[in-house]
Amino acid sequence: MTQVDYLFRSIQLGNMTLPNRVVMTTVKLGYSDQRGVVTDRHIAFYVRRAVGKAGLITSEPMHIAQNGRELPTQLGFYDDFLISGMQRLTDAVHEAGGRIMAHINHAGRAVNPKLVPDGERVSSSNVLCPANQVTPRPLTRTEITEVVSAFGQAARRVVEAGFDAIEIPFSHGYLIHQFLSPHTNMRTDDYGGSLEKQLRFGLEVIEAVRNQVGLGFPIVVRMNVTDYVDGGLVIEDAIEIARALQSWGVHALSITSGTMCESVPFCLYPSGTPKANLLPMAARIREEVNLPVIVAGRIRTPSLAREALESGQADLIGLGRPFLADPDWVLKTESGDEDAILLCAACHQGCLAQLRVGAGTSCVFNPLTGCEADVQIKATPQPRNVMVVGGGPAGLEAAAMSAQRGHVVTLYEQESHLGGQFCLAAKAPHKEEFEDVIRYLGLVAERAGVNLRMDTRVTPEMVIADQPDVLILATGGLPLTINFPGLEDTRWMLASDLLDGGVSVETPSAFVIGGGLVGLETADFLAEGGVQVTLVEMLDQVGGDMDPLAKMMLMKELLKNDVKIHTGCKVLRFTKNTSVVQHHGDEEEFPVETVVIAIGVRSNRELAEALAESDLETYIIGDAVEPRKALDAIHEGFEIGIKV
Numbered sequence: 220m221t222q223v224d225y226l227f228r229s230i231q232l233g234n235m236t237l238p239n240r241v242v243m244t245t246v247k248l249g250y251s252d253q254r255g256v257v258t259d260r261h262i263a264f265y266v267r268r269a270v271g272k273a274g275l276i277t278s279e280p281m282h283i284a285q286n287g288r289e290l291p292t293q294l295g296f297y298d299d300f301l302i303s304g305m306q307r308l309t310d311a312v313h314e315a316g317g318r319i320m321a322h323i324n325h326a327g328r329a330v331n332p333k334l335v336p337d338g339e340r341v342s343s344s345n346v347l348c349p350a351n352q353v354t355p356r357p358l359t360r361t362e363i364t365e366v367v368s369a370f371g372q373a374a375r376r377v378v379e380a381g382f383d384a385i386e387i388p389f390s391h392g393y394l395i396h397q398f399l400s401p402h403t404n405m406r407t408d409d410y411g412g413s414l415e416k417q418l419r420f421g422l423e424v425i426e427a428v429r430n431q432v433g434l435g436f437p438i439v440v441r442m443n444v445t446d447y448v449d450g451g452l453v454i455e456d457a458i459e460i461a462r463a464l465q466s467w468g469v470h471a472l473s474i475t476s477g478t479m480c481e482s483v484p485f486c487l488y489p490s491g492t493p494k495a496n497l498l499p500m501a502a503r504i505r506e507e508v509n510l511p512v513i514v515a516g517r518i519r520t521p522s523l524a525r526e527a528l529e530s531g532q533a534d535l536i537g538l539g540r541p542f543l544a545d546p547d548w549v550l551k552t553e554s555g556d557e558d559a560i561l562l563c564a565a566c567h568q569g570c571l572a573q574l575r576v577g578a579g580t581s582c583v584f585n586p587l588t589g590c591e592a593d594v595q596i597k598a599t600p601q602p603r604n605v606m607v608v609g610g611g612p613a614g615l616e617a618a619a620m621s622a623q624r625g626h627v628v629t630l631y632e633q634e635s636h637l638g639g640q641f642c643l644a645a646k647a648p649h650k651e652e653f654e655d656v657i658r659y660l661g662l663v664a665e666r667a668g669v670n671l672r673m674d675t676r677v678t679p680e681m682v683i684a685d686q687p688d689v690l691i692l693a694t695g696g697l698p699l700t701i702n703f704p705g706l707e708d709t710r711w712m713l714a715s716d717l718l719d720g721g722v723s724v725e726t727p728s729a730f731v732i733g734g735g736l737v738g739l740e741t742a743d744f745l746a747e748g749g750v751q752v753t754l755v756e757m758l759d760q761v762g763g764d765m766d767p768l769a770k771m772m773l774m775k776e777l778l779k780n781d782v783k784i785h786t787g788c789k790v791l792r793f794t795k796n797t798s799v800v801q802h803h804g805d806e807e808e809f810p811v812e813t814v815v816i817a818i819g820v821r822s823n824r825e826l827a828e829a830l831a832e833s834d835l836e837t838y839i840i841g842d843a844v845e846p847r848k849a850l851d852a853i854h855e856g857f858e859i860g861i862k863v
Contacts, residue, residue, distance in 0.1 A: 227553060230534065232275075232511060233437035233470040235318060235383050237535075239274040240528055241549050244473065244515045244537040245322040245386065245441075247290060247569070248279045249579045250589070255282065255295025257304030260579070262311045264594035267392060269317025272553065274535070276317055279306075280324040284860055286339040287325030287384065287394065289479075292579065296323055296373045305380035313381070319378040320384035320439065320655040326835040327368060327394030328355040328403070329479045340364075343398040343420070344405040348480035363410065363420060365395070371427030384437035384470075387424060390855035391486050392478025395421045396443060399460065402450040402481075411589035414456060414605050418463055425467050439513070440464050441473040444500040447482035456509045464681065465508045473513040473537060474501040483643040484772055488517045490565040491772040492647040495523060513537045519652070521552040521563045537728055542581045543570055552574045562661050564652040566810045569850050572766040583850045584656055586616070586857035587854075596861055599625045605863060606687035607631070607669075608677045608826060611639020613841030614693030615660040620860020622667035626689075629670040631677045639695045640820065640842065641849060646718040647740035648747045648776070679829040690835045692827050693856065696820030705793035706814065714741040714817035724750050726812035730798055732790055734761030738772055738817035745815070746780035753809055755800055757786040764848075785809075820846045838863070 227239045235409070238623075268276050282288045288295075293300055305321075309355040318788050328342040332353050332829055335425035342355035343361065358366065377847040383821045389395050397403040398420040405409045410419050428438060442464070444457040461472055474497055477485030484492050494517040503700040515537030518524055524536040525753035544809055545561040552560070582588040607618040610632030622628040636642065638657040645653035665671065682690060696717040712722045714737055724745060731742050734756025742752045748790045754761070761784060777784065786799040787806075798809045823841050830837065839858050841852035 221630050225528055226521065230511060234435035235437050236299045237274040237318065239549060240535045240557050241274045242535050242537045243276045244269055244282055244539040245561045246539045246543065246622040247574055249286045249292040249294045249574045250291050251294050251532055253291060253369045255293060256301060257294065257308050258591045258823065260589065261690060262308050265308060265319060266311050266315045267546045267591045268542055269312045269315035272549040273317065273542060276312065276319045276321060278321050278323050283323050283325055283369045286335045286341065286786060287330060289326045289329065289331050289485045291334055296376050299376065302376050302380050311380035311442045318383040320386050321382040322386040323370065323373045323377065325386050325394040327397045328353050331572035339565060342394065343403055343411065346403045346405065350480045350483065367427050370424045371431050372429040374431040376402065377713055378432050378436065378818050383434060384439060385428060386439040386441055386473065387428060389421055389442040391474050392480045395424060398540065399445060400451050402446065402550065413460055416587065418460065422467060423427065425469065439468045439471045439473055440469050441475055443476050444474055444497065444504060447477050447478050447485045450758045454503055457504060459639060461504045461508045465510050471511040471513060474504060475515060477825065483768060487571065487768065488565060488568045489768050489772055490652065491776065492517065498527050505533065515539060519564060521557050540570055542589050543580065544585050559662065561656045562652065564656055567768055568764055568848060571768060575715050584853060586854045596624065603688035603863065605689040605691065606682065606685060607693060608690045609693035610637040610638060611693060611852065612641050612660060612849055613693050613856040615664050616853045616856030617691050617693060617860045618669045619664040619667045620857055621863055622859065626863065629672060630664065631672045631675045635674050643718040644713055646744065648743050651824055677826060679733050682830060683833065688836065690837045690844050690845060691859060692839045693841045693845045694823040694826055696846045697823045699819050699821050700816050701818065703790055703793055708795045709793050709811060709814050711814035711816065714815050716739065717741065717815060718744060724813045727751060729813045729815050730809060730811045731815045734784065735764050735819060736762065739777065739814055741817045742782050743773060746782050753783045755785045755790060757789045759787050761786060823845060
C-alpha cells in the first residue's frame with residue numbers, strides 16, 4: 220500500500236465512517252453575535268472546508284451555558300432556539316459532502332470576565348487564572364449537577380441539529396480539565412483528592428451526553444497529555460485518564476496539551492513552539508488503549524502526517540489553522556499537488572490577532588478565509604494589460620488575482636528573488652515557515668500566468684512607454700536611518716542588511732536601536748549566533764506593534780539568550796566606543812562595538828510621485844501606502860486584484 224493510500228484510508232468512529240484520516244480540529248472563529256447564533260459566514264466557512272474534503276470538520280467551541288463564554292461572538296448551544304441555525308449549518312455541510320462534529324464546552328475560570336459577572340465565574344476550586352485574572356468560586360454540588368445537565372441538553376441539541384459526532388474537551392484548562400488537574404482541583408469532597416475523584420465530573424458529563432445521543436453516536440474526547448504547568452497533568456496521568464475514557468465507551472481520543480490560563484503557547488502552538496512534539500505522547504496513549512487517536516499541533520505537511528500514521532503514532536491527523544490557510548489541503552494532497560498547498564506559518568497574525576480585535580478569524584495569507592460568504596472571484600469580461608511593480612506579498616497577490624481573472628499581467632521586481640521585505644522576516648529565528656509562503660505566492664503567480672521579470676528596476680520612462688491599462692505600485696518600504704552625531708565613527712549597519720546576509724556582526728557584542736518587531740527579531744537573530752546584545756527603545760515598552768502571544772514567545776527567547784533591553788532610552792550621540800542615551804532625563808553611556816539600526820521603514824513612493832501627473836489608472840498598495848503588517852499588504856493586493 221502506498222503512502223498516499225494510507226493517509227486516505229477510511230476509518231470508523233462509532234456509527235460514522237470517515238473517508239480519510241484528516242480531521243479539522245476546533246478553531247475559534249468569532250463570527251456570531253451576542254446570542255451565539257449561526258451566521259451565513261459560519262456556513263460558508265465550514266462548507267468551503269467540506270468542499271476541500273476534510274474527513275471530519277469540528278465546529279468552533281460552543282458554550283453550553285452563558286457563564287462559560289470566552290468570546291462575545293462565540294457560537295452557543297445553551298438553548299433550543301439555536302437548533303434551527305445549527306440545522307442550516309449541518310444541512311449545508313452534508314450537501315457539500317462533508318461531516319461535522321459539534322465541540323461543546325464550558326470555559327470555567329478561563330471565561331471572558333467582560334462577559335461573565337464576578338459571582339458567576341465558576342470552577343472546581345477558587346484558583347486564579349493568570350491569563351484573565353479571574354479567581355472563580357467553587358461549584359456547589361447542586362451546581363455541578365446543573366452543569367452536567369447543561370452538557371446533556373447541549374448534546375440533545377447536537378443530535379437534533381443533525382451533527383455527525385460530538386467532542387467534549389477534557390483539555391486546555393477548561394472546566395472539565397479544571398476538575399481533572401491537581402493544579403486547579405483543591406476539593407476534598409467526592410470530586411477531588413485523587414485522580415479517580417477528579418475524574419468524576421468528567422464521567423458524569425460523558426454519561427449525560429451518552430444518555431442523549433445514544434450508544435452508536437460518536438463521542439470524541441479531546442484530552443491533555445501534559446499541561447506544561449507545575450502541579451498539572453503529565454503523561455502518566457493522561458494514560459490513566461485515557462484508560463478510564465475507554466472504559467466509559469468513548470469512540471476516539473484527540474490529543475492536545477497546555478492550558479489557556481498558564482501555558483497558552485502549548486494550546487495554540489505559535490511559531491517558536493516545537494513542531495509536532497505531541498506525536499511521541501500520542502503514541503504512548505495509543506499503546507495503552509484500543510481507541511482511535513487523533514493528534515494535532517504543528518503537523519503542517521502531508522509527509523509528516525503520513526509518517527505519523529505509518530509509524531503508528533496516531534490514527535488520524537488533526538489540522539486546525541492549516542485549514543484556515545488552505546481549505547484544499549486534503550484535495551491537493553490527494554491529487555499529488557502538494558507543492559501548491561499554502562502551509563500555515565503559525566504566525567497567528569490573521570487568526571488569533573484578528574479574533575482578539577473583534578474582526579473574526581481570518582488568515583494573513585488567505586484573504587478569502589472568513590469572507591467566503593461575501594467575496595466572489597469572477598472572470599473579467601474585458602482583459603486588460605496590468606503592470607505590477609514590486610514582487611513582495613502585496614504585489615504578488617495583486618498580480619496573481621488579476622491574472623486568475625483573465626488579465627494580462629506583468630510583474631517587475633528589481634531583486635533576483637521574490638518576497639520583498641517579507642524575505643527578511645523569514646530570516647528571523649523560528650520563522651523559517653515564511654519561506655514556504657514566499658515560495659507559494661510565487662508559484663501561484665506563475666501558475667496564473669503572470670509574466671515575472673526579475674532584476675528589473677522600473678523607471679517612470681518605462682511605465683510611460685509601456686502604457687499599461689492598469690498600474691499597480693507595490694514598491695514596499697525602505698529602511699529608516701537616523702544620522703546620529705558620531706555614528707560615522709562607529710561600526711554600524713541596518714538591520715535589513717544584516718538579516719539579508721549582506722553584512723554581519725564580527726564583534727562579540729552589538730548595540731541594537733529599536734524595540735519594535737524588527738529590532739526584537741534582529742536581537743534574537745544575533746543572540747542565536749552568540750552575539751551579546753544590548754537593545755534600546757525610546758518608548759516605555761518594546762514590541763508595541765506585536766501580537767501579545769507572539770511577543771510573549773519572543774521575549775522568552777530574548778530572556779533565555781540574555782539580551783539586555785532598556786526602554787525609555789533616546790539615543791543622543793556616539794563616540795567610537797560608546798553610545799550616549801537620555802534615560803528619564805539623565806544621560807547614560809553604553810559600551811558599543813557594533814551598532815545595528817532597526818527603527819522601521821518608510822514608504823518607497825519615488826515611482827508613485829514621479830508618475831503622479833500621469834493619467835494612468837494607478838493603485839498604490841502595501842507598504843508603499845504606509846508601513847504596516849503583512850496582513851494589510853496581502854489583503855490590499857487581493858482587493859485590487861479582484862477589482863481591476
